Structures are given as C-alpha cells and as structure tokens.
Amino acid sequence: MSGSDSHPVRRRAFVLSAAAAAGTAALAGPLASPASAAGFGWSDDGSNYVVDTGASLVFKVSKTNGDLTSLVYRGTEYQGYDGKNSHIESGLGTSTVTIAQSGSTILISVTYGTLKHYYAARSGENNVYLWTNKADTSVSATRYIVRVKKGLFLNDEPDSYTYTSSTIEASDVFAKPDGQTRSKHYAKVRVLDYDHIGWSTGSVGLWIVRSNHEKASGGPFYRSLLRHQSADGGGLYEILYYGENQTEAQRFGLQGPYVIAFTDGGAPSSSLYPGTLTTSWADSLGISGYVSASGRGRVAGVGISGRNTAYPYTVGLANSAAQYWGSARASDGYFSIGGALPGTYTLTVYKGELAVYSTQVTVSAGGTTTLNTIAIPSSNDPGNASAIWRIGDWNGTPGGFKNADLMTYAHPSDVRAASWTGNVVIGSGTETSAFPCYLWKDVNSGIIVHFRLTAAQAAAAHTLRIGVTTAYANGRPQIVVNDTWTSAVPSPPTQPSTRSLTVGSYRGNNYTFTYSVPASAWLTDTSAYNQLKIYVASGSGTTSFLSAGTSIDAIDLLA
Missing domain, CATH: 2.60.40.1120 (Carboxypeptidase-like, regulatory domain)
Structure with a gap:
C-alpha cells in the first residue's frame, strides 16, 4: 500500500450535473469477487497491450512508449484529443514496456531511463491503477494527464476555457466576453479538500482519484491545476510535482496508486480514496519502490x-x-x-x-x-497578542479580506472582483472585508488605514505587524505613518519565484513583518485619525497584476 489514513477536512466531488451530484448512480470500486468477471485478460495487437477488465472497460497501452492510447468504456472511446495520448508529462520516448498477469491482476510496467511507471487492472473493475517512480531529475515527470475527447463532458467551470480564446496572461489565463476569467489553474481547492476530480454526464462519470501525495511537495494546503477543458477536449491531472508557487524541494520515489475510475455517473467509491484504499493485492507484483502496509x-x-x-x-x-x-x-x-x-x-x-x-x-x-x-x-499564536486594533485573523490565509474567496478561482482582473483600491477605517466594522487580500506595487500600493489612539496609546511606541502568506517578485510591505515616519524597506523573505497571486494560489511561506513605530510618529489629538500607508516595495515584477505583490494574512497594532 502507498496510502495514509489521514482524511481530508472535507470532501468535494467535482460533479457537473444534478444527477451526478445526487449520487444515485452506481459507484466504481474494488469488487468482492473480482476473479468472477467474464472476459478479463489481455492481448497484443502489435502496437499496444490491450487489457479487458472484464467489466465495461477496455484500455490500451503503447508497447513503444507507455502512452495510454485508448480508454473504451461501454463501447465509447474517451481517450485522446488533438492527436495526443494520455501519459506522463508530455509523453516518454522509446521505453521498455512489459505486461504480466498474476491471478486477478494485470500489471503493465514501463521503464524509461531511471523512470518507472505502472498500470494495473483488477478483474471486474472499471478502474486503472497507476504508480509512478521518479528517481531523479533526469526525467521530467511532474504530472500524469488523462486526455479526454472533446464534446463528451461539457462545462464552463473556472478551470476551463471552453468558450473563450482571449488570453489575458501568459498562454493559460483567459477572459470571457462577459469579463469572467477561466484557467486550468483555477481549481478552487487545496490538496486536503478533494479525493477525486473529473466530470459526469449523469450517466457516465470519469474521474482521477488522487494518491496520498506522499512523494509530492507543498503539504496539505498546496494548490495546483487539477483539470481543464477547452474546445479541443479535456484533461484530468495527477500532479506529482508542480514547480509553480512551490515551497518545498522535489521528492523522489514511488507515488501512487492514483486511479482512473469510470462510473455510471456517480462519484467513485470511497474505497478508492487516499486513506481508505488498500492494495494488498499489489504487494507481490514487484513494483519498484513499493512499500506494503x-x-x-x-x-x-x-x-x-x-x-x-x-x-x-x-x-x-x-x-x-x-x-x-x-x-x-x-x-x-x-x-x-x-x-x-x-x-x-x-x-x-x-x-x-x-x-x-x-x-x-x-x-x-x-x-x-x-x-x-x-x-x-x-x-x-500571534492572534493571542493584545492589540489596539487588528485587521483579519492570524490563520495563515487571506480569508475574510476583500476578494479573497474569488481569488482561488479567478484572475484579479475578473469582472466579479471588487475594486482593489479603497482605504480602511478602524472601527467601521468592515475593516477586514474592505481591505484587499492582495497588494501590488502597480495596482493598490499606498492603501491607507485610518485609526484613532487614546492619549495614553499615543504617548508610547508600538509594534505594527503585517503577516503575509506569499509574495510575487519579492513584493513586501513598507509603511509610512502620518507622512512623518517611514520604515526601512524590509528584506524579502524566501518565497516561491513563480506566479501565485494570479493563478489561484495565495499559499507560500507565511511570514510576519514587524515595525517599531516611535511615539513621535503618532498624532497627539485623540479626535484625529492617524494614517498608516502601506506600500509595496520591490524592484522586480512587471506591470499591473504581475507587478511585485503580496498576500495579506493579518495586520495589527500591538498594545
């Protein structure tokens, strides 16, 4: 087994129809008596190994490079779009591909240099079990992608770009005519929030059930692309290592199993989920790097x-x-x-x-x-410190700040986003919801927080803290108090160097900036509002939402 029984905080099925959401259709999972399935076995068509699971699924794997070249469920071909197969990364070169049957299990082994990849079928199941063992950086193997024919599963979810071709950032973030944004990056969820991803028509469901991610990087809160759909077809991903907004070094070794599962429209069986899946049947298959329970x-x-x-x-x-x-x-x-x-x-x-x-x-x-x-x-816990005032909660996320929820599944330029500018008044009751979750040098640097102090508070020096969750292009906050006192420009903490704020991820390395503000900076008139201006300092980045920026966790002035 390559699994953990640590259960996600919540489960979310990416079901795109009411019938599928109702969960009334049949599930796909391990059967009590798999060997009883009729037709289970494999053949060689000259170019591919052809595996019949004895249920409703027949799949093919190329004998040349280990690509998954066909996924036929109930007579319908689901695999492939734009002339491409399903495979590791963008496909391997010439590989050594072998097949063996052991009782009610068929295992296809693919070796490409130091990389080893496996497909397994169990008699009577509409599932394909996959493992990938990446030993080093000599082979690029950051993902497995299941490529799905166009027109089989239609959606206009955030992680699609079916109905638009207007690119607003790089070649992977798009704007619809109505101003909403779409991108394969906009999956909404963290790793711990989902067990499976995919689509359903109500009568057919196609899913990837994720592995336990023990050899992935980034921890339980990591976000990365999970699926996409365009006019050409769709893709479902198991991300083995994804370098975007990455906080940890790449891990090596066997990752899996992750499962391609077909159903009658419902969610895949919970027996396939990470934490509940048991694979004692794979203990003796000779999978490289496999460790049993x-x-x-x-x-x-x-x-x-x-x-x-x-x-x-x-x-x-x-x-x-x-x-x-x-x-x-x-x-x-x-x-x-x-x-x-x-x-x-x-x-x-x-x-x-x-x-x-x-x-x-x-x-x-x-x-x-x-x-x-x-x-x-x-x-x-910084939230335990006594504060004169506080904006947000110290919880490692920008939750509660303006646009925070939207930014996990939309671009900052999205028409649904509230204005990124606008100042904040302490005591208004809307301090957090009015403060933008992200600050950029070229968008809203210099935002002002207005607050009053008592005479005793104004007579003393205070520490101001700004907690951030990530930064782009070394963006970090510099403060000015009442236009009379300016902090030094703080050194940038270690943060991922790739895009983050514009591709649905606020998760980086949580860091707290502290500023010792002298008593001389405060106004002595207790009826007047002090002004705190927060600027984004950095010489990096470009313009607009790709200028230097940072994500806010909490801001407070300590007593």
Whole structure:
C-alpha cells in the first residue's frame, strides 16, 4: 500500500450535473469477487497491450512508449484529443514496456531511463491503477494527464476555457466576453479538500482519484491545476510535482496508486480514496519502490491544548522523502496519521494554515508512535497578542479580506472582483472585508488605514505587524505613518519565484513583518485619525497584476 489514513477536512466531488451530484448512480470500486468477471485478460495487437477488465472497460497501452492510447468504456472511446495520448508529462520516448498477469491482476510496467511507471487492472473493475517512480531529475515527470475527447463532458467551470480564446496572461489565463476569467489553474481547492476530480454526464462519470501525495511537495494546503477543458477536449491531472508557487524541494520515489475510475455517473467509491484504499493485492507484483502496509507506521496524538477552537487544526509530517497529514479532532485535538514510511519527520501543527508548533517524531515500520498532549505555547499564536486594533485573523490565509474567496478561482482582473483600491477605517466594522487580500506595487500600493489612539496609546511606541502568506517578485510591505515616519524597506523573505497571486494560489511561506513605530510618529489629538500607508516595495515584477505583490494574512497594532 502507498496510502495514509489521514482524511481530508472535507470532501468535494467535482460533479457537473444534478444527477451526478445526487449520487444515485452506481459507484466504481474494488469488487468482492473480482476473479468472477467474464472476459478479463489481455492481448497484443502489435502496437499496444490491450487489457479487458472484464467489466465495461477496455484500455490500451503503447508497447513503444507507455502512452495510454485508448480508454473504451461501454463501447465509447474517451481517450485522446488533438492527436495526443494520455501519459506522463508530455509523453516518454522509446521505453521498455512489459505486461504480466498474476491471478486477478494485470500489471503493465514501463521503464524509461531511471523512470518507472505502472498500470494495473483488477478483474471486474472499471478502474486503472497507476504508480509512478521518479528517481531523479533526469526525467521530467511532474504530472500524469488523462486526455479526454472533446464534446463528451461539457462545462464552463473556472478551470476551463471552453468558450473563450482571449488570453489575458501568459498562454493559460483567459477572459470571457462577459469579463469572467477561466484557467486550468483555477481549481478552487487545496490538496486536503478533494479525493477525486473529473466530470459526469449523469450517466457516465470519469474521474482521477488522487494518491496520498506522499512523494509530492507543498503539504496539505498546496494548490495546483487539477483539470481543464477547452474546445479541443479535456484533461484530468495527477500532479506529482508542480514547480509553480512551490515551497518545498522535489521528492523522489514511488507515488501512487492514483486511479482512473469510470462510473455510471456517480462519484467513485470511497474505497478508492487516499486513506481508505488498500492494495494488498499489489504487494507481490514487484513494483519498484513499493512499500506494503506492514512496512509502514503511524503517529497518534492524545490531543492538542492551547488551540483556538474557532479554527480547524491540521497536523503534518514532512521530511525530504515523504509528507503526510491529518485533521485534529475539534473536541480535543486528537489526531492519527497512518501509512507513513519509516523515518524521522518534522511534525507541524497548523492553526488554519499557520504553523504554530513543531517538533520531531520518528516512525517505525509496523508501529505506532504515541504522543502525549501537545501544548501550544500562547506566544506561538500571534492572534493571542493584545492589540489596539487588528485587521483579519492570524490563520495563515487571506480569508475574510476583500476578494479573497474569488481569488482561488479567478484572475484579479475578473469582472466579479471588487475594486482593489479603497482605504480602511478602524472601527467601521468592515475593516477586514474592505481591505484587499492582495497588494501590488502597480495596482493598490499606498492603501491607507485610518485609526484613532487614546492619549495614553499615543504617548508610547508600538509594534505594527503585517503577516503575509506569499509574495510575487519579492513584493513586501513598507509603511509610512502620518507622512512623518517611514520604515526601512524590509528584506524579502524566501518565497516561491513563480506566479501565485494570479493563478489561484495565495499559499507560500507565511511570514510576519514587524515595525517599531516611535511615539513621535503618532498624532497627539485623540479626535484625529492617524494614517498608516502601506506600500509595496520591490524592484522586480512587471506591470499591473504581475507587478511585485503580496498576500495579506493579518495586520495589527500591538498594545
């Protein structure tokens, strides 16, 4: 098995029809008696290995390069668009491709240099199980893409560009005539938010059920493209490593299984989900890098104290070889993360997406490492600090700020976005919702926060904090108070160097900027409003929404 029993916080089926959403159609999953399926087996047509699952699915794999060249479900061909097959990255070159049957399982093995890729079929199932073992950087293998013929699944969701060809950024962000934006990047969800992605007509569903992502990078809150659809056809992705807005180094080794699943229109069976899928049937297949359930371990925590119960808490395990995560129980913080490879990990507790505690933990094969109650020091949560005023919540996200929700599935130029400019008044009751979630040097730098201080507050120096979640082109905040005191330009923290704010992702490296504002900067008239101007400093970036920018977590003036 290559899985974890750490369940996502919430499950979301990307179902695009009412019938599919109702979930009344048949599911696709492992069968109780797979060997009973009639017609199960494989053949060689000269160019491809042809596998009949004995259910309603027949698929072909090229003997030359390991491409998936055909996916026929109930007599209809679903694979392929624009003359392209389904495959790793953009396809491999000449490879060694072999096939073997072991009882009720057929395994196709593909070797291309140091890369090994596998397709498995189980008798009586409408599923294709896939594993990919990337050993090093000699082979580009950041994704598997299932290419789907045009016209079979139609949608106008955020992660499509079916009805528009007007490019507004690079070659992958588009504007519709009505001003709404579309891009394959706009999937809305983080890794922990979904088990599967795909489409349904109401009578046929085609899905990729994701793997546990133990060899991926970025952790539970990472966002990347999951699917797309255009006039030419559609694509479903399992991202093995995606360099955009990436916060971690690439991990190597076997990733999977991830599953291509057909259904009668409903969601795939939960028995295929990461955390519930068991693959003891694959233990003896000889898959390179495969580690069975017996060779894995578990970490369990009695509880977590010092939590702010208004927020969800997630516990993550990570080292250079693997990553896992699980949700902390709302009542007491209990957590359990299973299916982990043996090794020493950094255990991190997240309040929302903000790391508030870390320690080291060791996982052993076949064992459970039990931790006593983890106590989060009060000082580890910036939200516990006493503040004169605060905009937003310290939770590692721009949630609650203006346009924050929209920005996970739209471009900042989208017609649905509220104005990115506009100043804020402390005490108005709309401090957070009126403050833009993102600041750019060329768009809304210099935004003003108005606030009053009492005589005692104005007589003292104070610390101002600005928390950010990521930045583009080294954008970072510089402040001016009452046009009389200007902070130094802070050094840029380490952040991803690629696009982020315009492709649906605010997730980078959370960082807090602190500014020591002297008492001489404040107005002594308690009836007058002080003015805090926040500028974006950077010599990088280009113009407009690709100028230097940053995403805001929280802003406060400490007492």
